[in-house]
Amino acid sequence: MQNTTFRGSLKQSIESFEKYIRPVLKEKFKTNQFVSVEANNIDELAKLLDTLAGIDLWTYNSTGMRGVASRVQFGTAWNTFTIRKHRDTGTKTEYEKRKHAIENNYLYPYYTIQGYVDRKKDKLLSFALAKTEDIMKMIELNECWTNHTGEGEIGQASFYVVRWQAMEDSGANIFIHQ
Numbered sequence: 001m002q003n004t005t006f007r008g009s010l011k012q013s014i015e016s017f018e019k020y021i022r023p024v025l026k027e028k029f030k031t032n033q034f035v036s037v038e039a040n041n042i043d044e045l046a047k048l049l050d051t052l053a054g055i056d057l058w059t060y061n062s063t064g065m066r067g068v069a070s071r072v073q074f075g076t077a078w079n080t081f082t083i084r085k086h087r088d089t090g091t092k093t094e095y096e097k098r099k100h101a102i103e104n105n106y107l108y109p110y111y112t113i114q115g116y117v118d119r120k121k122d123k124l125l126s127f128a129l130a131k132t133e134d135i136m137k138m139i140e141l142n143e144c145w146t147n148h149t150g151e152g153e154i155g156q157a158s159f160y161v162v163r164w165q166a167m168e169d170s171g172a173n174i175f176i177h178q
Contacts, residue, residue: 016072016117017057020124024177034059034068053107054094069094069109069132077116077125079176081135081162085146088156095160098136108132128164130174138162143170 022034034057049055055067071082084093101108112135115127138144144162149155167174 012074013070013072016074016115017070017113020117021070021072021113021115021127024124024127025129028175028177049107052097053101053109054097055107055109057113059111066110067107069112070115071113072115072117072127074117074119077178078161079116079126079128079164079178081112081114081128081130081164081167082147082159083135083139083162084157085160086158093157095136095139098132102133102136124177126176126178128167128174128176130164130167130172134167134172134174135162138167138170138172 025034049067053067054069056070057068059066059068083095083098085095087093098108100106109132111129112132113127113129116125117123118125139160139162143166144160146158147161148158164174164176168176
């Protein structure tokens with residue numbers, strides 16, 4: 001059941017990225033060069049990129065290519081990045097994987113995108129794009145707080161929560177769309 005729920009959430013996240021976020025990125029950065037890894041996850045390499053490196057998309061131009069992590073949530077626009085800190089199951093988290101990758105020169109998402117969508121009104125509420133290292137730096141500097149999933153939610157976990165405004169105030173290079 002959990003796998004089915006995960007796949008359903010993943011599909012909704014991919015569809016929301018395509019519908020709401022990609023058009024804004026295309027307009028702002030004059031590129032449509034974001035390729036979904038998750039949408040093509042039949043391929044073993046795509047699965048490895050997602051599970052080991054946390055890369056959901058690629059962005060590229062004529063000079064190079066970068067990985068992107070993407071999370072789309074539904075409902076309230078919290079205007080924060082959330083990075084999973086701890087899973088009650090003990091499975092490695094995004095935070096642990098990214099910290100290890102950065103410290104050991106492994107592949108990780110260069111950028112992170114987090115978006116918020118109102119499904120009832122069928123509209124994008126907000127999203128932000130920032131360098132993953134800048135988000136991790138905010139966590140290391142304790143410029144964040146932690147939150148835990150609700151009791152009734154599948155996949156109990158705690159998250160680091162980093163406000164977009166706090167990143168902007170710190171001088172981080174962040175793109176915020178509201």
